[in-house]
Amino acid sequence: MPLRVGIDLVKAATVREALAEHGDRYLRRVYTEAEIVQCGDDPLRLAARFAAKEAAMKVLRPGADDAVPWAAIEVLRDAHGVPGLTLHGPAAALARSAGLSDFAVSLTHEDEYAAAVVVGT
Amino acid sequence: MPSAAVRDIVKEHGRLAVDVESLSDDDSLYEAGMTSHASVNVMLALEDAFDVEFPDEMLKRSVFESVASISSALAQLDVKAA
Numbered sequence: 001m002p003l004r005v006g007i008d009l010v011k012a013a014t015v016r017e018a019l020a021e022h023g024d025r026y027l028r029r030v031y032t033e034a035e036i037v038q039c040g041d042d043p044l045r046l047a048a049r050f051a052a053k054e055a056a057m058k059v060l061r062p063g064a065d066d067a068v069p070w071a072a073i074e075v076l077r078d079a080h081g082v083p084g085l086t087l088h089g090p091a092a093a094l095a096r097s098a099g100l101s102d103f104a105v106s107l108t109h110e111d112e113y114a115a116a117v118v119v120g121t
Numbered sequence: 122m123p124s125a126a127v128r129d130i131v132k133e134h135g136r137l138a139v140d141v142e143s144l145s146d147d148d149s150l151y152e153a154g155m156t157s158h159a160s161v162n163v164m165l166a167l168e169d170a171f172d173v174e175f176p177d178e179m180l181k182r183s184v185f186e187s188v189a190s191i192s193s194a195l196a197q198l199d200v201k202a203a
Binding site: 008010011014015017018021022025026029030047050054057062064065066067068069070 | 157166180183
């Protein structure tokens with residue numbers, strides 16, 4: 001049974017830059033509708049979600065020529081505030097081919113940084 | 122040739138740890154310090170500058186690996202030389 005872990009760190013300033021220069025276009029290219037509802041335009045919340053997507057990429061290990069849109073990895077908090085990971089389309093296909101069926105994610109942010117860890121098994 | 126314009130965009134948005142002018146067209150931008158989110162910012166800026174949209178099937182790490190790979194991708198999107 002495989003066991004993989006990924007981690008990523010994102011500066012809120014990079015998210016702020018994208019929001020300022022591209023606004024809604026940035027949001028819709030990277031995040032799902034449900035993620036946008038949960039985060040609004042809060043740069044730290046968005047940064048944490050992006051960190052989770054990249055941490056998940058490190059678990060999924062796409063090849064250099066595997067196309068995985070950022071919105072194919074979705075990070076949402078449940079009713080209790082616990083974050084969870086849902087994979088769609090090409091991300092789900094990568095998980096299946098790697099024999100990964102269960103994922104856990106944890107988010108954190110402070111000051112100008114957000115980070116996330118993803119475990120897949 | 123769009124590679125000069127690509128270099129300008131990478132310089133402004135790529136958050137590289139080194140001067141983009143010190144890189145060859147084939148040097149890895151990721152190894153030069155471009156983070157994953159910086160690659161998003163570069164992608165969006167490229168789309169604005171060249172009036173294109175990278176389709177989902179081009180959202181691969183290899184497309185944004187270097188100035189050369191980005192220029193090649195833009196050529197595939199039928200971007201005319203500036």
